[in-house]
Amino acid sequence: MGEDFKAQTEVLIEQKILSTLPKEYGRFTADARKILCALAKVLQGKKGNIGIIFVNDTYCVEDNFKYYKDFITAGAKLGRANLFVYTLPTTPVAEAAIYFGLTGPLFYLGGNANISLARKMAVDMVKTREAQGMAIVEKKNKTIYAYLVA
Amino acid sequence: MPGVIYEDVVTAYGEGVIALWQGILSQKTAIKDFNRFDTAGFQSQKAAFAAGLDAQSRESLVMQMLEDMLLRAKKYVKPQTMLFLATTTGEIEFLERAVEASEDQKKSSPLFLLEKVKKILGVKNGIVVSAACASSSIAVARAAAALESKTISSAAVVACDSISRFVFSGFSSLMALDPEGARPFDKNRRGLTAGESAGILILSPDAKKSLYQIKSWGLSCDANHITGPSRDGAGLAQAISKAMRMGKLKPEDITAICAHGTGTLYNDSMEMKAFKRVFAKPLPVYSIKGAIGHTMAAAGLNQIIVAAQGLKSSIVPATVNLCDVDEEALGWAQTQALDQGGNYSLVVNSGFGGINCALVVGN
Numbered sequence: 001m002g003e004d005f006k007a008q009t010e011v012l013i014e015q016k017i018l019s020t021l022p023k024e025y026g027r028f029t030a031d032a033r034k035i036l037c038a039l040a041k042v043l044q045g046k047k048g049n050i051g052i053i054f055v056n057d058t059y060c061v062e063d064n065f066k067y068y069k070d071f072i073t074a075g076a077k078l079g080r081a082n083l084f085v086y087t088l089p090t091t092p093v094a095e096a097a098i099y100f101g102l103t104g105p106l107f108y109l110g111g112n113a114n115i116s117l118a119r120k121m122a123v124d125m126v127k128t129r130e131a132q133g134m135a136i137v138e139k140k141n142k143t144i145y146a147y148l149v150a
Numbered sequence: 151m152p153g154v155i156y157e158d159v160v161t162a163y164g165e166g167v168i169a170l171w172q173g174i175l176s177q178k179t180a181i182k183d184f185n186r187f188d189t190a191g192f193q194s195q196k197a198a199f200a201a202g203l204d205a206q207s208r209e210s211l212v213m214q215m216l217e218d219m220l221l222r223a224k225k226y227v228k229p230q231t232m233l234f235l236a237t238t239t240g241e242i243e244f245l246e247r248a249v250e251a252s253e254d255q256k257k258s259s260p261l262f263l264l265e266k267v268k269k270i271l272g273v274k275n276g277i278v279v280s281a282a283c284a285s286s287s288i289a290v291a292r293a294a295a296a297l298e299s300k301t302i303s304s305a306a307v308v309a310c311d312s313i314s315r316f317v318f319s320g321f322s323s324l325m326a327l328d329p330e331g332a333r334p335f336d337k338n339r340r341g342l343t344a345g346e347s348a349g350i351l352i353l354s355p356d357a358k359k360s361l362y363q364i365k366s367w368g369l370s371c372d373a374n375h376i377t378g379p380s381r382d383g384a385g386l387a388q389a390i391s392k393a394m395r396m397g398k399l400k401p402e403d404i405t406a407i408c409a410h411g412t413g414t415l416y417n418d419s420m421e422m423k424a425f426k427r428v429f430a431k432p433l434p435v436y437s438i439k440g441a442i443g444h445t446m447a448a449a450g451l452n453q454i455i456v457a458a459q460g461l462k463s464s465i466v467p468a469t470v471n472l473c474d475v476d477e478e479a480l481g482w483a484q485t486q487a488l489d490q491g492g493n494y495s496l497v498v499n500s501g502f503g504g505i506n507c508a509l510v511v512g513n
Contacts, residue, residue, distance in 0.1 A: 024376070049388075051369065059259045059278070061245070064316070068249045071319050077191040084320035085376050085502060088238060088282050094503025097371045103385060105369030106505050107281035107288050111235075111264050114277055121292060124299050130369065130392065 012040055022099045027082045029063065031144065032092035035137055038146035039096045042135060049132040050150070051104025052093045053122060055114040056139035060089040093137055104131035122149040151512075152294040152305075152353050153360025156226040157455055159349035160215045161442045162198035170452070171459040173441060174467045175487065180442050181331040181343050181471070187315050194327035197313050198345035198443030210241035211312035213266065215348035220270040223306070226352045232302040233276030234293045235264050236286035236309040238447045242316045267308055280447070282501025283410070285309065287450025287509050290351060291367035297355045304355075310348035311446035318344055324377060332413030332444065334437035334469050335422075335483035337476040342412040345443020349451040362458040363512040365494060366399070368392025372504025379417055379500055383424030386498060389506040390428045393496070397510050401429045404510070405492025406466040408457040410499045411437020412444050413471075417500065422478040424498075432481040434488055440471025450499045454511055457495040461513045464491035 012018040017040045022028070028036070035054075043050070067083040074080075085091055089108040097106055105125065109118050115138055122134035126149050133150035158166065162180035163173030173180060184197035186205050203211050237260050245258035256262070260278045268276045279289040286309035293305035311317075321327050321344065328341035357363035370392065372385035379386075394401070409421050418437075425435060438456055445452055460466055466488040475483050497509045 049370075051371070057261060059240075059261060059280075061255055061259050064239075064242070064245050064258065065249065065255050067320070068245060068316055072249050076315075076319075079319040079323035081320075081323040081377075084323055087316075087320065088502055089280050090282055090501075090503050090505065091376065094371070094376060094505070097373045097504070098376065101373050103371050103373050103388060105288075106371045106503060107279060107285075107292075107369075110261050110278035110280070111276055113275065117277060120301060121295070124295060124301070128295070128299075128396075130295075130396075 012037055017041060028095060029086055029092060031139060032095045034144040035092050036096050036099060038137065038144045039100060039135060042146045042148040043100055046133065047101035049104045050102045050135060051131040052097060052102060052106050052135045052137060053118045054089060054093045054108045054137045055118045057110060059110055060087060063087055126150065151357040151363050151365065152297040152355055153357030153363040154351050155354045155360045156223060156352040157361065158219050158223060159347060159452065159455055160200050160219060161347045161452060162200055162345060163442060164201065167455055170455060174438055174456055174470065177468055177470050179331060179440060179471050189318060192318055192322040193325060194329045194343065196331050196343055198343060199313055200346055210243055212241055212310040212348055216310055219348060219350055220267060223350050223352065224271060227271050227273060227306055228304060229272060229274055231273045231304040231306050232296065233268055233271060233273050234279050234289040234305060234307045235267055235276060236279050236289040236307065236447045238280060238282060238285060238311055239314060239317060242314045246314065246316055271306060281505050282503055283446055283449055284499040284501040284505045284507040285447035287497060287499045287507040288369060290364060290450065290454060291369065291507060291509055293353050294364040294367065297353060305353040307351045307451065309448040309451040311448050312346040313344045326414055328413055331471060332440050333471045334411035334413045334440050335418050335476050335479040336472050337474045339413045339415065339418065341414050342439065343443040345445040347445035347448035347452055349448055351451060365510040365512040366393045366397030367509045368396060370506045374504050377502050379420040380504065383420045383427055385504055386421060386424035386500055386506045387427035389508040390424065390496065390498065393508040393510050399494065399510065403494050404433060404496050405490055405494060406434040406460060407496045407498065408453045409435050409437045411439050413439055419478055422482065434466040434484055434490060435482040436467050436469045436484065440469055450497065450507065453497045457497050457511045461492065461495055464489060466490045
């Protein structure tokens with residue numbers, strides 16, 4: 001998977017969709033890397049008062065498990081900060097917001113009808129000028145989809 | 151304009167809104183020595199914990215805080231009421247047990263908790279809203295927005311997070327805990343204190359029939375650092391400006407600011423910079439986290455309740471545990487409560503990822 005993402009990001013850099021890799025790329029989870037690529041394609045260089053709503057039906061339970069297992073295995077004395085930061089479902093999209101300079105609203109929605117509600121919220125937030133644009137990032141099975149409402 | 155027609159809360163001060171408000175006014179902190187689990191290896195051995203919770207129970211700590219509260223709230227809720235559940239870790243002890251005793255980790259997902267809360271309240275639809283420490287204020291903002299756009303006809307915002315080894319170890323790994331207990335805006339502050347809380351707000355579209363109104367809101371992202379706030383406060387200032395613009399408010403319309411005020415060096419400094427960008431003249435600023443700790447996803451809901459009580463009573467509470475006001479907060483943060491009436495209070499929260507929410511609560 002590492003090689004796939006390296007290749008994907010190299011293509012995006014070649015196509016000038018991504019300018020460089022983020023300096024924290026090494027700590028990005030697989031989802032964070034996919035999200036970066038998906039958002040690069042829909043944003044096409046846009047930045048500023050654009051927000052992100054992230055939706056999935058798995059929360060970040062796997063990352064939670066990874067952090068806590070590592071903590072327990074290491075003797076339950078000290079957790080690893082770079083794993084702890086991923087125990088929030090918003091972290092992968094926040095990493096992208098930092099990279100692309102997106103300063104709009106940012107939050108996670110989970111549960112039934114989360115994608116239709118996310119779309120409605122995004123449209124309303126742009127209509128009422130809460131943001132100039134809203135990206136929706138959806139994780140379905142292992143695939144990341146990104147849309148932009150602007 | 152949406153308003154809150156019902157509210158209830160559990161914090162380290164006990165059950166109910168009055169217990170929370172009286173606790174804040176007493177200026178006695180609810181932060182104490184904590185021994186629910188072994189904290190010897192962590193940066194702090196203190197927390198602000200809710201009384202009477204059983205860590206050995208098969209029922210999660212958040213459900214123990216929520217169950218009776220949700221049953222009392224049921225009469226204000228209709229089947230079509232939309233549930234917004236704000237949490238960061240939910241029933242995290244199920245994940246701890248999954249790791250420690252090979253149980254099923256999936257049960258720890260807040261999406262399972264959502265179904266439990268929906269069932270108790272008797273509502274058909276619900277969503278988990280998670281945005282780090284700004285989760286419940288963002289949930290209230292989204293609920294209010296959905297009521298204004300007539301997407302929904304009534305909303306219940308439920309917020310909850312409990313103190314766990316999971317979170318304690320995490321904040322300790324970030325060196326974010328104050329061994330002495332959180333001292334927001336104090337020049338000797340060294341970090342936050344973990345707290346726990348559960349609460350509910352029921353919102354209706356018509357503020358005229360409500361306890362208080364949700365006047366306006368603004369959300370932003372610092373786009374700066376994954377854990378540290380921006381050093382110049384620009385992101386939070388943007389959120390506050392959005393809220394002021396939406397509510398058609400001038401700086402002099404705001405009576406007081408209920409700050410996020412975690413007690414960390416960087417957060418409190420960032421907030422003061424943000425406030426000074428928006429408000430040319432000092433306003434009373436206070437934090438409740440020296441009183442009830444940092445209740446994570448529930449922080450915003452706790453702050454909204456206290457801000458509304460303050461407007462109702464014409465009192466701006468002091469910041470509990472604040473002794474020596476930091477230079478940056480002089481003239482703003484107070485060690486004594488103030489008699490001050492007004493119509494609007496600003497509530498602000500910031501979270502990991504640079505997430506900011508500013509919300510205006512009205513009388």
